[in-house]
Amino acid sequence: MTETTTRPPVLILLGPPGAGKGTQARMLEERFGLVQLSTGDLLRAAVAAGTPAGMAAKAVMEAGGLVSDEIVLAILADRMAQPDVARGIILDGFPRTAGQAAALDGLLERAGQRVTAAISLEVDDGAMVERVSGRSTCAACGEGYHDSFKQPARAGTCDKCGGTEFKRRPDDNADTVGARLAAYHAQTAPLIAYYDGCGVLERIDAMGAIDEIASALGRIVGRVSA
Numbered sequence: 001m002t003e004t005t006t007r008p009p010v011l012i013l014l015g016p017p018g019a020g021k022g023t024q025a026r027m028l029e030e031r032f033g034l035v036q037l038s039t040g041d042l043l044r045a046a047v048a049a050g051t052p053a054g055m056a057a058k059a060v061m062e063a064g065g066l067v068s069d070e071i072v073l074a075i076l077a078d079r080m081a082q083p084d085v086a087r088g089i090i091l092d093g094f095p096r097t098a099g100q101a102a103a104l105d106g107l108l109e110r111a112g113q114r115v116t117a118a119i120s121l122e123v124d125d126g127a128m129v130e131r132v133s134g135r136s137t138c139a140a141c142g143e144g145y146h147d148s149f150k151q152p153a154r155a156g157t158c159d160k161c162g163g164t165e166f167k168r169r170p171d172d173n174a175d176t177v178g179a180r181l182a183a184y185h186a187q188t189a190p191l192i193a194y195y196d197g198c199g200v201l202e203r204i205d206a207m208g209a210i211d212e213i214a215s216a217l218g219r220i221v222g223r224v225s226a
């Protein structure tokens with residue numbers, strides 16, 4: 001008899017700022033019961049809580065640079081030590097450097113796991129500047145981005161909680177987006193070739209409608225976690 005052990009999937013979403021990683025990760029979380037781990041969210045929480053890591057990260061984030069691997073890895077390792085990650089994870093915004101990718105491989109290997117799939121959300125840089133400069137989150141529930149980039153003049157309500165006030169991330173402005181895109185191309189885009197070499201890369205066109213991208217992603221996740 002062959003013993004089959006199903007391992008919880010470890011999925012990575014790769015893509016520049018504004019590619020929709022957060023939106024799609026939240027949708028996958030709901031649909032597949034996975035846990036979204038966003039280093040951006042973890043860092044923003046550390047900044048808001050005023051922890052030493054948050055205080056060190058704040059200025060770098062506001063300038064659109066990358067926070068040091070040391071800080072990011074410490075924050076991520078803490079989060080990965082929590083029991084809910086046993087359901088399987090979607091990493092959103094991590095890894096972003098070759099050092100982080102190597103550290104993740106080591107962390108997973110010690111837990112008897114490996115990356116199940118790294119999914120590259122492929123988009124145009126020009127559209128990203130527009131999207132990111134126009135997006136905002138609900139001030140009441142803080143949930144996600146309410147696609148305000150699709151309707152920038154909308155004074156509407158939050159589709160999750162009905163809130164009517166929206167706030168913008170301090171790093172979502174045209175000046176900083178350029179720096180974030182440059183950091184992405186210099187340090188993160190090379191990971192696409194790295195995961196291709198590992199045999200786990202999947203690419204999807206992420207310029208279309210949110211639901212179409214979610215369906216394409218859902219098909220990949222269903223296949224790789226079967």
Ligand SMILES: Nc1ncnc2c1ncn2[C@@H]1O[C@H](COP(=O)(O)OP(=O)(O)O)[C@@H](O)[C@H]1O
Binds near residue numbers: 065100
């Ligand atoms: N893995 C990471 N390594 C280094 N810095 C990170 C990492 N994740 C997030 N950050 C910091 O947080 C900022 C916001 O990241 P994130 O929320 O993923 O947004 P986006 O993908 O839209 O840029 C980044 O510009 C960077 O300063």
